[in-house]
Amino acid sequence: xxxxxxxxxxxxxxxxxxxxxxxxxxxxxxxxxxxxxxxxxxxxxxxxxxxxxxxxxxxxxxxxxxxxxxxxxxxxxxxxxxxxxxxxxxxxxxxxxxxxxxxxxxxxxxxxxxxxxxxxxxxxxxxxxxxxxxxxxxxxxxxxxxxxxxxxxxxxxxxxxxxxxxxxxxxxxxxxxxxxxxxxxxxxxxxxxxxxxxxxxxxxxxxxxxxxxxxxxxxxxxxxxxxxxxxxxxxxxxxxxxxxxxxxxxxxxxxxxxxxxxxxxxxxxxxxxxxxxxxxxxxxxxxxxxxxxxxxxxxxxxxxxxxxxxxxxxxxxxxxxxxxxxxxxxxxxxxxxxxxxxxxxxxxxxxxxxxxxxxxxxxxxxxxxxxxxxxxxxxxxxxxxxxxxxxxxxxxxxxxxxxxxxxxxxxxxxxxxxxxxxxxxxxxxxxxxxxxxxxxxxxxxxxxxxxxxxxxxxxxxxxxxxxxxxxxxxxxxxxxxxxxxxxxxxxxxxxxxxxxxxxxxxxxxxxxxxxxxxxxxxxxxxxxxxxx
Numbered sequence: 001x002x003x004x005x006x007x008x009x010x011x012x013x014x015x016x017x018x019x020x021x022x023x024x025x026x027x028x029x030x031x032x033x034x035x036x037x038x039x040x041x042x043x044x045x046x047x048x049x050x051x052x053x054x055x056x057x058x059x060x061x062x063x064x065x066x067x068x069x070x071x072x073x074x075x076x077x078x079x080x081x082x083x084x085x086x087x088x089x090x091x092x093x094x095x096x097x098x099x100x101x102x103x104x105x106x107x108x109x110x111x112x113x114x115x116x117x118x119x120x121x122x123x124x125x126x127x128x129x130x131x132x133x134x135x136x137x138x139x140x141x142x143x144x145x146x147x148x149x150x151x152x153x154x155x156x157x158x159x160x161x162x163x164x165x166x167x168x169x170x171x172x173x174x175x176x177x178x179x180x181x182x183x184x185x186x187x188x189x190x191x192x193x194x195x196x197x198x199x200x201x202x203x204x205x206x207x208x209x210x211x212x213x214x215x216x217x218x219x220x221x222x223x224x225x226x227x228x229x230x231x232x233x234x235x236x237x238x239x240x241x242x243x244x245x246x247x248x249x250x251x252x253x254x255x256x257x258x259x260x261x262x263x264x265x266x267x268x269x270x271x272x273x274x275x276x277x278x279x280x281x282x283x284x285x286x287x288x289x290x291x292x293x294x295x296x297x298x299x300x301x302x303x304x305x306x307x308x309x310x311x312x313x314x315x316x317x318x319x320x321x322x323x324x325x326x327x328x329x330x331x332x333x334x335x336x337x338x339x340x341x342x343x344x345x346x347x348x349x350x351x352x353x354x355x356x357x358x359x360x361x362x363x364x365x366x367x368x369x370x371x372x373x374x375x376x377x378x379x380x381x382x383x384x385x386x387x388x389x390x391x392x393x394x395x396x397x398x399x400x401x402x403x404x405x406x407x408x409x410x411x412x413x414x415x416x417x418x419x420x421x422x423x424x425x426x427x428x429x430x431x432x433x434x435x436x437x438x439x440x441x442x443x444x445x446x447x448x449x450x451x452x453x454x455x456x457x458x459x460x461x462x463x464x465x466x467x468x469x470x471x472x473x474x475x476x477x478x479x480x481x482x483x484x485x486x487x488x489x490x491x492x493x494x495x496x497x498x499x500x501x502x503x504x505x506x507x508x509x510x511x512x513x514x515x516x517x518x519x520x521x522x523x524x525x526x527x528x529x530x531x532x
């Protein structure tokens with residue numbers, strides 16, 4: 001599926017959510033279990049050569065071939081089904097939306113698309129900064145398409161032992177956390193409730209427990225994926241191992257349509273969430289202290305550094321560090337872990353708070369769904385969360401910033417105060433290291449194992465506002481910082497303007513990914529901007 005975008009809600013919500021105690025309500029601003037089959041399960045094969053189209057698509061053929069729901073523009077539910085999580089792409093008019101009920105439905109849709117040469121767009125969670133899963137939004141460089149959606153495949157099933165979880169490709173992170181956490185089990189993933197687990201995992205999967213658990217893709221043990229020829233593969237490290245490797249960080253929408261995933265789980269830990277904020281005048285010292293401390297801290301400590309401006313930050317921008325701790329759940333233990341950061345800044349913090357939660361409660365707080373029924377932890381008609389337009393792009397940082405780099409970063413954050421209509425904009429740096437760095441960059445498709453932290457530049461704005469000024473802000477910010485961090489980027493924060501994007505996303509793993517793309521999709525059925 002297509003890469004996820006990260007949180008669609010206001011970037012500063014973790015300020016409130018991480019430290020939420022019982023008296024603080026979280027704000028809204030996140031198939032049965034089976035082992036992989038020993039051999040691929042064959043579906044009716046799509047011809048390996050592209051046939052001459054028979055004429056306009058006969059949508060009735062596809063409707064009769066699937067058990068899921070096919071929605072055309074004249075259908076009542078089409079208008080809702082076509083929406084992604086980013087309102088800026090609501091103008092998209094896809095040719096049709098197939099809400100697939102199984103891998104067989106996906107195979108039928110691919111055969112139909114091949115027969116009539118219909119472009120396809122793939123969707124699980126519907127998060128994508130550049131709108132590629134919208135199926136033809138203005139400015140996305142994607143033609144009106146047949147959307148193959150797995151959003152109804154939401155089952156999350158634990159094995160009898162609880163050590164593995166089978167997850168439908170359309171499950172949101174909130175749904176995964178709810179099922180696993182309720183059973184005392186855990187995986188690590190992102191912090192936005194509505195992000196799909198599939199897009200997160202296929203691009204790597206940075207999250208709030210990443211330094212102790214590893215990336216989401218590191219916890220993956222199997223993937224059900226339908227390739228362009230209609231074959232349903234049960235890929236793992238021992239079966240269709242190349243496809244499995246590519247599914248561990250090679251990006252979504254490249255090799256096939258994922259319909260299910262299997263993860264190894266761990267016993268759910270207690271989690272302390274914490275938050276430290278300083279006056280803006282201390283920003284340079286905070287950056288300097290954090291960047292040398294965070295990637296090499298105890299593996300059980302994860303943190304994110306945020307510098308944010310915009311209309312929600314009157315006067316000066318904000319600078320804060322927040323995170324999670326899964327070690328000794330005492331105030332003294334956490335204080336000892338944070339001491340190098342706090343002592344590295346001359347100014348005293350304006351706030352320094354922490355709260356201990358169960359894994360499930362911590363993940364729901366991260367998702368913005370504390371106290372919200374899981375059926376309402378979404379942006380749907382009955383959901384409690386709100387869609388918000390956003391722009392974003394990224395870097396992967398392999399080096400710490402010198403004084404010049406820190407100065408450039410601060411200047412770009414301060415520039416957010418001058419962008420009219422920007423709700424919030426700035427930079428978020430998520431610590432890597434820990435377990436992530438112990439895995440060889442060639443062992444999975446996710447190549448950025450040695451990066452110190454991932455970098456996300458984001459801007460949010462009002463529904464209906466023209467996105468151009470906000471796109472320009474995040475991309476100008478990235479350009480300024482690429483002079484210090486080079487051109488490396490994270491595929492899950494896709495940006496159509498990243499130069500030599502495939503190399504930026506995949507580095508030394510690009511050659512193998514390109515060869516596998518030619519093997520499994522020789523006629524480029526799965527095409528999208530930046531597809532290798």
